[in-house]
Amino acid sequence: xxxxxxxxxxxxxxxxxxxxxxxxxxxxxxxxxxxxxxxxxxxxxxxxxxxxxxxxxxxxxxxxxxxxxxxxxxxxxxxxxxxxxxxxxxxxxxxxxxxxxxxxxxxxxxxxxxxxxxxxxxxxxxxxxxxxxxxxxxxxxxxxxxxxxxxxxxxxxxxxxxxxxxxxxxxxxxxxxxxxxxxxxxxxxxxxxxxxxxxxxxxxxxxxxxxxxxxxxxxxxxxxxxxxxxxxxxxxxxxxxxxxxxxxxxx
Amino acid sequence: xxxxxxxxxxxxxxxxxxxxxxxxxxxxxxxxxxxxxxxxxxxxxxxxxxxxxxxxxxxxxxxxxxxxxxxxxxxxxxxxxxxxxxxxxxxxxxxxxxxxxxxxxxxxxxxxxxxxxxxxxxxxxxxxxxxxxxxxxxxxxxxxxxxxxxxxxxxxxxxxxxxxxxxxxxxxxxxxxxxxxxxxxxxxxxxxxxxxxxxxxxxxxxxxxxxxxxxxxxxxxxxxxxxxxxxxxxxxxxxxxxxxxxxxxxx
Numbered sequence: 001x002x003x004x005x006x007x008x009x010x011x012x013x014x015x016x017x018x019x020x021x022x023x024x025x026x027x028x029x030x031x032x033x034x035x036x037x038x039x040x041x042x043x044x045x046x047x048x049x050x051x052x053x054x055x056x057x058x059x060x061x062x063x064x065x066x067x068x069x070x071x072x073x074x075x076x077x078x079x080x081x082x083x084x085x086x087x088x089x090x091x092x093x094x095x096x097x098x099x100x101x102x103x104x105x106x107x108x109x110x111x112x113x114x115x116x117x118x119x120x121x122x123x124x125x126x127x128x129x130x131x132x133x134x135x136x137x138x139x140x141x142x143x144x145x146x147x148x149x150x151x152x153x154x155x156x157x158x159x160x161x162x163x164x165x166x167x168x169x170x171x172x173x174x175x176x177x178x179x180x181x182x183x184x185x186x187x188x189x190x191x192x193x194x195x196x197x198x199x200x201x202x203x204x205x206x207x208x209x210x211x212x213x214x215x216x217x218x219x220x221x222x223x224x225x226x227x228x229x230x231x232x233x234x235x236x237x238x239x240x241x242x243x244x245x246x247x248x249x250x251x
Numbered sequence: 252x253x254x255x256x257x258x259x260x261x262x263x264x265x266x267x268x269x270x271x272x273x274x275x276x277x278x279x280x281x282x283x284x285x286x287x288x289x290x291x292x293x294x295x296x297x298x299x300x301x302x303x304x305x306x307x308x309x310x311x312x313x314x315x316x317x318x319x320x321x322x323x324x325x326x327x328x329x330x331x332x333x334x335x336x337x338x339x340x341x342x343x344x345x346x347x348x349x350x351x352x353x354x355x356x357x358x359x360x361x362x363x364x365x366x367x368x369x370x371x372x373x374x375x376x377x378x379x380x381x382x383x384x385x386x387x388x389x390x391x392x393x394x395x396x397x398x399x400x401x402x403x404x405x406x407x408x409x410x411x412x413x414x415x416x417x418x419x420x421x422x423x424x425x426x427x428x429x430x431x432x433x434x435x436x437x438x439x440x441x442x443x444x445x446x447x448x449x450x451x452x453x454x455x456x457x458x459x460x461x462x463x464x465x466x467x468x469x470x471x472x473x474x475x476x477x478x479x480x481x482x483x484x485x486x487x488x489x490x491x492x493x494x495x496x497x498x499x500x501x502x
Contacts, residue, residue, distance in 0.1 A: 011463070069472050089465075089473050109445055110463045115452060121444045147444075151437065158435040161477050161490075162428035166442050167449045168464030169493050170421035175458035175500070177413035184409040186402065191417050192453065193372045193398075194360055198418045199450050201366060202443065207426035212262070212361045213419030214340075221320050222340050226412050234496050239412075241492055242420050245485050249426070 001060040001082075001136055005029040006047075007074055008065035009037040011111035012086050016065060017045045019119035019144045028059050053077035061140070063105060084128075084137055088160030091153040092127050103128035103137050106156055107145070110167045123147040125156055176235055183231075208249070215246035252311040252333075252387055256280040257298075258325055259316035260288040262362035263337050267316060268296045270370035270395045279310050304328035312391070314356065335379075335388055339411030342404040343378050354379035354388050357407055358396070361418045374398040376407055427486055434482075459500070466497035 004025050006013050009032040017027055027047040032038035035051040042049035048057075054077065056062070064074055064085040071085050071094060080098060084105040095102035104127040109117065124141040126148060128134035134150065141148040151159070174195065178188045201210045214222040223243050230236040255276050257264050260283040268278055278298040283289035286302040293300035299308075305328065307313070315325055315336040322336050323345060331349060335356040346353035355378040360368065375392040377399060379385035385401065392399040402410070425446065429439045452461045465473040474494050481487040 068470060089476060108441065110449055112461050117448060123441045123444065155435045155437055157480055158431050159437055161480060162431045162442060163445055164464050165424045166428040167445050170424045171449050171458050171462055172493055172497050173416045173421045174453060177417040178458055180409050180413045184406045186406055186410055190359065190374045191413060194414055194418050195450055197368060198361055198422050199446055202425060207422050207429055210363050211422055213415050219319060225340060229408055230412060238492055238496060241489055242423055245489060246423050
């Protein structure tokens with residue numbers, strides 16, 4: 001499995017393409033609906049660009065990294081070929097029975113095009129429609145990552161939901177904090193040691209066992225006072241909902 | 252300012268006491284309502300233990316580190332002395348006019364008694380009722396921390412709310428993720444690289460600028476699918492509320 005075509009030119013396709021190229025895989029084509037985007041990534045990866053799914057060359061593996069709701073449209077236009085998608089939430093069954101070898105190749109990470117990251121630390125979750133193909137994509141995954149796991153579509157979906165909570169939602173908590181501080185003329189960077197310590201604790205402890213703060217202490221006076229001092233109604237609602245849930249958790 | 256008495260024997264009092272002792276301050280007494288708790292910390296700090304606020308010795312500084320709603324009760328029983336509390340949420344005015352020198356000494360960190368931490372990285376937020384005392388407690392803070400800031404009670408309250416979002420609420424997001432994974436037979440540790448990358452991004456970027464995930468992409472199909480696949484109603488509500496807020500944020 002040496003020649004690969006990438007369908008998509010977004011964050012995941014970019015980082016995955018770079019990691020594959022670094023590990024001596026040959027990226028043959030990059031497809032994007034928008035040819036300029038395909039060309040941009042293709043140039044970096046030394047590949048051809050296309051915006052025509054009917055014109056794909058024969059390769060060892062096609063990797064689909066497009067928005068989840070676009071996967072089915074793409075699949076319909078691609079002929080039988082070894083193929084995987086990279087989505088956390090889309091079931092393996094989306095491939096139907098057109099593809100003899102199909103699978104999932106889900107890198108569990110938060111990708112931003114302009115932020116470098118080391119793919120070797122990124123867990124890759126694998127699923128395939130047969131054992132032979134599973135082994136093949138597992139070998140591929142092992143070349144670019146130190147942590148490769150096989151899991152079912154059902155497990156992967158729960159993992160994706162857990163990832164949304166741990167990465168996207170925690171990031172939104174930081175974003176809310178930043179807004180609150182900006183309004184008060186306090187720098188966000190003052191919170192970094194606190195945030196870093198919160199994460200450090202997770203290396204050796206369950207999150208549940210190291211929770212702190214007003215809700216953990218069921219300090220309803222502080223919670224009420226905080227609610228009174230949050231101007232934005234939606235942010236207040238979020239504070240309220242999460243605090244209630246923490247209180248319930250420890251009752 | 253060399254002799255200090257600690258009121259309280261909880262997480263903050265413990266870590267603060269240890270940091271002060273390490274920097275050659277003499278802890279004279281440790282007070283706790285429960286004498287056993289006072290003795291436990293006093294032993295570590297080479298101090299006397301007491302559960303009697305009327306029997307406090309004269310010291311250079313009294314530090315109150317008790318639950319927020321207990322601060323006022325404690326203050327009522329203490330005679331005039333240089334004094335600070337360590338709360339993020341309690342206003343300086345709580346001291347009334349009994350104390351000639353009073354202030355706030357708020358270390359911004361998440362403390363667990365059994366988890367070591369390096370106090371030198373912990374920002375300490377200072378406020379005082381006069382410039383002379385402010386200078387004194389600032390000097391004290393500078394001995395144990397590299398980052399000392401003066402701020403008003405109003406700013407400190409917003410900072411505390413921001414800290415609740417960034418530390419307590421993000422930790423709860425991790426806790427929810429862990430629960431979801433446990434139920435699916437997937438190890439939580441698989442999420443650690445993702446979480447660490449989420450934090451690493453904050454060092455050089457605004458959280459708002461590096462948000463990713465279904466809500467950021469306004470991928471309502473995935474959001475709906477996730478909601479269908481979360482069993483617990485409260486967790487579903489939290490997913491929904493935060494996603495809505497992220498979507499709104501980027502509209």
